């Protein structure tokens with residue numbers, strides 16, 4: 001039986017706590033937060049849990065096998081480093097850390113200590129995203145031309161990171177997982193309207209070596225909750241709407257056919273193909289539950305997680321390049337790859 005501790009009982013931590021508490025192969029041993037009210041609330045919900053106001057208490061406790069970091073992003077690196085150095089398997093919420101250098105160091109420490117290091121790229125564990133990968137890999141959409149992702153809502157404003165670092169990790173990790181490819185460069189533009197210097201609206205473009213590209217729009221300043229990714233292929237188009245309760249994926253038999261030969265402009269006509277639409281059946285399960293179970297499975301089997309430190313590092317590298325582009329007014333910034341990826345993914 002694995003003993004789990006969770007640090008951070010704010011907005012997201014309680015979802016992780018609830019899921020780990022529900023899994024039979026682990027015991028929720030301890031929760032930590034600097035806010036006594038949050039701790040008291042957790043104690044009321046889970047009376048047998050040990051509460052701690054100091055993160056060090058989790059690190060020092062020899063009974064704890066794994067630590068889950070759901071504290072604000074500025075603490076991810078320090079907490080994960082302490083946890084790994086104390087021999088605890090570590091799960092860090094997205095984004096993994098504030099810089100690729102920090103992520104690389106965490107990947108190294110986990111490797112050296114032979115510990116599981118996993119990042120909370122929740123959507124990689126969702127049924128719709130798994131199905132989309134299957135559909136795209138089967139070639140049903142034809143050649144992928146572009147992807148357009150929109151993740152918009154009103155709030156929740158973060159103080160230590162901008163909206164791209166907060167929301168885009170979900171879209172970036174989904175796109176990388178579905179395509180199985182890393183982009184070569186990124187462009188990003190954005191504006192801060194509410195808190196000076198913290199962009200609340202951003203648009204990012206991921207450029208891939210084969211010419212495909214992905215546009216990611218992120219906003220904390222929108223009247224509607226939008227969670228949509230559109231995949232446009234040469235044969236068909238797929239819309240993934242995560243706000244939709246049941247029919248989350250729709251595949252449209254729509255495309256534009258360009259005539260192969262024509263002699264004069266008068267003969268030139270695009271052929272618009274309007275076919276039907278279908279929604280594949282998806283047996284929905286809470287992605288976070290699958291993700292938490294996957295963390296336990298990786299600890300038990302020693303398997304590499306599908307959202308390991310390397311995937312976390314990749315997302316942070318893209319965010320870093322996006323921030324450089326943002327500073328530069330939206331210019332194209334190449335993504336820096338280092339030996340750590342080529343050595344470990346070869």
Ligand SMILES: NC(=O)c1ccc[n+]([C@@H]2O[C@H](COP(=O)([O-])OP(=O)(O)OC[C@H]3O[C@@H](n4cnc5c(N)ncnc54)[C@H](O)[C@@H]3O)[C@@H](O)[C@H]2O)c1
Nearest residue numbers: 008009010011012013033034035070071072093094120122
């Ligand atoms: N996977 C997802 O879908 C998802 C969704 C939302 C948030 N998140 C991630 O979860 C993490 C937490 O986000 P949130 O929205 O819950 O933030 P939050 O601010 O609501 O909660 C953070 C909690 O950490 C506590 N805390 C702060 N400093 C601490 C310290 N030094 N020691 C112990 N506790 C401390 C705070 O008191 C607070 O209760 C972030 O990394 C965020 O990106 C992930």
